[in-house]
Structure formats: structure tokens, C-alpha cells
Amino acid sequence: MLRKVFSIISKSNVVVEVLDAREPELTRSKTIERFSKEKGKKILLAINKGDLVPRDVSEKWKEYFEDQGLMAVYLSATGHMGTTVLRKEIKKLLLGKEGIVCFVGYPKTGKSSIINALKGRHSASTSAHPMELGYTKAPQLFKIDNKIYAWDTPGVIPPDGDPVERIIRGYSVDEMEDPVKAAVLLIKRIEGFDRKSLEEVYGEYKDPYDLLAKIALKRGWIYKKSKEPNIEEAAKVVIRDYHEGKIIYFSLPPQRSR
Numbered sequence: 001m002l003r004k005v006f007s008i009i010s011k012s013n014v015v016v017e018v019l020d021a022r023e024p025e026l027t028r029s030k031t032i033e034r035f036s037k038e039k040g041k042k043i044l045l046a047i048n049k050g051d052l053v054p055r056d057v058s059e060k061w062k063e064y065f066e067d068q069g070l071m072a073v074y075l076s077a078t079g080h081m082g083t084t085v086l087r088k089e090i091k092k093l094l095l096g097k098e099g100i101v102c103f104v105g106y107p108k109t110g111k112s113s114i115i116n117a118l119k120g121r122h123s124a125s126t127s128a129h130p131m132e133l134g135y136t137k138a139p140q141l142f143k144i145d146n147k148i149y150a151w152d153t154p155g156v157i158p159p160d161g162d163p164v165e166r167i168i169r170g171y172s173v174d175e176m177e178d179p180v181k182a183a184v185l186l187i188k189r190i191e192g193f194d195r196k197s198l199e200e201v202y203g204e205y206k207d208p209y210d211l212l213a214k215i216a217l218k219r220g221w222i223y224k225k226s227k228e229p230n231i232e233e234a235a236k237v238v239i240r241d242y243h244e245g246k247i248i249y250f251s252l253p254p255q256r257s258r
Helices: 004-010 031-036 055-067 083-093 112-121 163-170 177-195 196-203 206-217 231-243
Strands: 016-021 040-048 071-074 099-105 142-143 148-152
Touching: 004 031, 004 099, 016 031, 016 083, 016 112, 031 040, 040 055, 040 112, 055 071, 071 083, 083 112, 083 206, 099 112, 112 142, 112 148, 148 196, 163 177, 163 231, 177 196, 177 206, 177 231, 196 206
Parallel strands: 016 040, 016 099, 040 071, 099 148
Antiparallel strands: 142 148
């Protein structure tokens, strides 16, 4: 899949790497960035899902990337915020000329949603969950302006990608080999941010496994033979709720050295 994305990048003038505003650094692909630079492509980072984090957090990430010499904008494709700025930046990089833009990034960062917003009407397929209906499985070309065409590419997680992001974005929730393990890793990450984010959605709990058990019991998901709570189904709920932005969570950029 990575080779296919590389092939599309080679045919494009500008590469827009779409990041999740909740975890911009962990949804970056240094592999794709290196390849794009080697091919002489202009790179623009689009920090999407800005509606899920405070605006000042997105601004800090924008400044963080710009300090590294990278162009960045923040937006929310579904929240109708920042797409006009993104369009202007793309036109600047194309020097007002006709060109092709390649949208790349991890699964579920919102590449298709951004293209839909830029087009002004829906036709690029989207889905809240990886590998399910609407997930971009093959490159698609769309016209987003009089002179601009955009490639919507399949989400790709690089070999050196973050292990938690790899699990929760790389597979459909129903296709995960061990959704409990994935949910526990995700819960622990969110707890590091603010345990209350989980308690506000699911109520108080002792530990990740207790949280999953309570979700299962509340929904009546109990194994008939053992009478134990079905924490596998509960784990899927947590992962889906995270994908859908129902759990408040975000990270801050590393502090810059003075």
C-alpha cells in the first residue's frame, strides 16, 4: 500500500499530510515526509479534527511544526472550520497554477472529509471506523477547484508508527485480533491525560478492566455459560467512541528548548 501512495506522490505537485489534532505528532508519517522531500514535493501539514481540541492547542501545534520549518494549518473538515485557509495555502504552493494535490496520512485522520469540504459536495466516501464501508481502499482523483485536482489515498501507517495508533487505526474494530488489549492501551493513554474524560462518559471505575466490565454489564453483554461480562464488546465501544470524538482527549507539543 505504501508503494501505491509513493507512486501517487510522484505524480503530484503538492503533498498534504493530514494529522489528527488530538495526536498530531503520533499521526505523522516521517517515511512519507522523507520520500516527498526526496522527490522535491512541497509539503503542507493539515491538522484536522480541530473541533475536538481547544483552538489554542491547535495553534501551539501549528507553531511547533513551523519552528521545524514545516508549513501547517489547522482545521475541522466536518466542523466547517479552516478549509478556506487550507485552500488558500494550497493555491499559494501551486503558485496560482494548475496542479495536483495528494492527500496522505494515517487511517481516520479525515482525508476524505477534507476533500469533500473542499469540493463543496459529498462524493469522497468516508467512515468513522477503519476498513469499514466508506474507508478509502484505492486512490481516487477529485476536482476540488477550477485548476486543482486532489488524490484521496488509502490511509497508511508506516512501519515505525506508534503502536497504539497502529492498533486502533489500522484495523476495523470488528476485525481486531485483541480489542481488549487495544482498548486497555487506549484507556491508559487517556488516563494519562485526564481520567475524568472517561468517567464523564462511562462513570467511575477502578482500572481499565473494571471500566470495560461496567460498560458490558450496563448494556447487558454477559456470556451465557460463565455469566461473566463480555468485555470484548465493551472494548469495541471505547475504541469506537474515541474515533467518533465522544471522549475528550488531546496531547500538547513538546516544550521548545530556549
